[in-house]
Amino acid sequence: MSDIATTMPADGGPAQPLVFHEAQDHHPENGTLLGFWIYLMSDCLVFACLFAAYGVLGREYAGGPTGKEVLELPTVALNTTLLLLSSITYGFAVLEMQRDRRNPMLVWLIITGLLGAGFLTIELREFAHLISIGAGPQRSAFLSSFFTLVGTHGLHVTCGILWLIVLMIQVLKKGLIPANKRRLMCLSMFWHFLDVVWVGVFSFVYLMGVLP
Amino acid sequence: MSAHDGGQPAHDDHGHDDLGIHATLKGYLTGFVLACVLTIIPFWIVMSGGFAKSSTTAVFVLGLAAVQIVVHMIYFLHMNAKSEGGWNMLALVFTIVLVVITLSGSIWIMYHLNSNMMPTMMDPSNLP
Numbered sequence: 001m002s003d004i005a006t007t008m009p010a011d012g013g014p015a016q017p018l019v020f021h022e023a024q025d026h027h028p029e030n031g032t033l034l035g036f037w038i039y040l041m042s043d044c045l046v047f048a049c050l051f052a053a054y055g056v057l058g059r060e061y062a063g064g065p066t067g068k069e070v071l072e073l074p075t076v077a078l079n080t081t082l083l084l085l086s087s088i089t090y091g092f093a094v095l096e097m098q099r100d101r102r103n104p105m106l107v108w109l110i111i112t113g114l115l116g117a118g119f120l121t122i123e124l125r126e127f128a129h130l131i132s133i134g135a136g137p138q139r140s141a142f143l144s145s146f147f148t149l150v151g152t153h154g155l156h157v158t159c160g161i162l163w164l165i166v167l168m169i170q171v172l173k174k175g176l177i178p179a180n181k182r183r184l185m186c187l188s189m190f191w192h193f194l195d196v197v198w199v200g201v202f203s204f205v206y207l208m209g210v211l212p
Numbered sequence: 213m214s215a216h217d218g219g220q221p222a223h224d225d226h227g228h229d230d231l232g233i234h235a236t237l238k239g240y241l242t243g244f245v246l247a248c249v250l251t252i253i254p255f256w257i258v259m260s261g262g263f264a265k266s267s268t269t270a271v272f273v274l275g276l277a278a279v280q281i282v283v284h285m286i287y288f289l290h291m292n293a294k295s296e297g298g299w300n301m302l303a304l305v306f307t308i309v310l311v312v313i314t315l316s317g318s319i320w321i322m323y324h325l326n327s328n329m330m331p332t333m334m335d336p337s338n339l340p
Contacts, residue, residue, distance in 0.1 A: 034296045041307040048311040052318035056325075077255050084247055087288055091240035098235060192288040196281050199251075203277035207258045211266040 036186045040193045043156075047197050050152055054145040054205060062140035067209030070135050070143075072126070076206045079122050080198065083157075086115035087195045094188050102176055106168060112191070113164045116157055123154050146205065153201055156194050163187055235290065243287025250280040 058067070093108035127147070130136065137147035167187060171180050254273045262269035285291040285304075293301050 034299055037296070037300050038303050041303045044307050045310055045314070048314045052315050055315060055319045056322040073255065073259055077259075080251055080255075084244070084251065087247075087284075088240060088244040091235065091244075091288065092237075094235045095237055095240070189289060192284060195288065196284045199277050199280050199284065202251075203254060203273050207254055207273045208270050210258060211262065211269055 032182055033185060033189070036189060040189060043193070044197075047149075047152070047200070050145070050149040051200060051204060054149050057141040057145040058205070058209065060141035062142075064140040064143065065133075065135045067142065067146075068212065070130055070133075071206050071209050073206065073210060075122060075126055076202055079119050080202050082115050082119045082122070083195055083198050086112045086119070087192055089115065090188055090191050094184065097176060097181060097184055100176055102171065105176075106171065109164060109168055113161055113168075116161045116164070120154060120157055120161070123150070127151070146209075149205060150201060153194065153197055156190075156197070160187070160191055160194060163190070239287050239290075243283055246283045246287070247280055250276050250283060 089108050089112045093105045093112060096105035096108060127150075130143070135143055137144045164187060167180070167183055170183070174180060254276045257263070257269060257272060263272070291300060291304065295301070
């Protein structure tokens with residue numbers, strides 16, 4: 001109580017700022033972001049298990065095609081570029097969100113979504129090509145673990161794009177209210193997290209997979 | 213109750229403070245450039261044939277991936293020791309410990325599984 005008495009003259013203002021601070025003391029948004037972070041960490045464990053499975057089975061070709069034969073690095077380089085670009089465009093969207101500029105933010109979000117869709121298209125074409133040449137997930141342990149790991153990441157990207165679309169509709173309808181900003185920050189973490197996982201995928205699966 | 217906060221001046225736009233994250237253009241661009249460099253180097257090494265020993269290349273690629281993940285964490289995910297009062301970092305460290313145990317443990321245990329198991333199982337003379 002004595003604190004208030006001493007700080008009020010320091011503020012140089014009336015008691016309004018104090019009331020204002022009491023009103024926003026609880027910061028419920030931080031709880032959401034922390035909770036979402038913990039979800040991401042548990043997702044990280046899912047991927048760790050899939051990476052471990054790939055690490056164990058990645059060289060078990062069962063007489064089928066090897067990584068060097070079926071993995072195409074130029075395609076992966078293009079995919080990596082798309083995902084990295086989508087990360088930075090989401091970053092630009094967050095910057096516009098902080099400045100409360102709705103339309104530029106939506107434009108960046110659309111670009112992000114298109115880059116994500118491009119990534120998915122290329123990945124699905126790669127999968128279709130592999131299956132068409134008889135290198136489907138049932139061919140060998142290597143391909144099973146490959147499809148599971150890369151496919152799970154692709155599934156996450158798909159969910160991210162759906163979430164992005166839903167959020168854009170919400171922002172269009174209700175504007176940049178605090179709840180929407182909080183959701184956008186959660187999706188931001190999710191999207192950047194997927195890029196982190198992809199760093200592991202292209203390094204551990206593709207680049208190391210083509211090594212002799 | 214909020215006497216501790218009373219000393220601070222009122223925030224102009226508390227939208228930032230509600231989210232607890234201050235993203236800056238400079239931060240994103242720094243992260244992007246670093247991530248690009250750290251992506252191009254391993255791709256270039258592997259696509260140009262790599263080092264003479266593939267294990268050297270593998271270590272190099274994994275090392276660069278680890279650095280790139282740290283770059284993403286700091287510049288894109290805005291990780292630092294103080295965010296969310298340190299709980300973020302605590303969860304991250306715990307996860308890293310579990311990931312390292314899962315990955316290194318699985319690979320360590322399973323690496324020689326074939327060479328250890330298959331001959332004994334297939335060769336009848338080894339059966340008691």
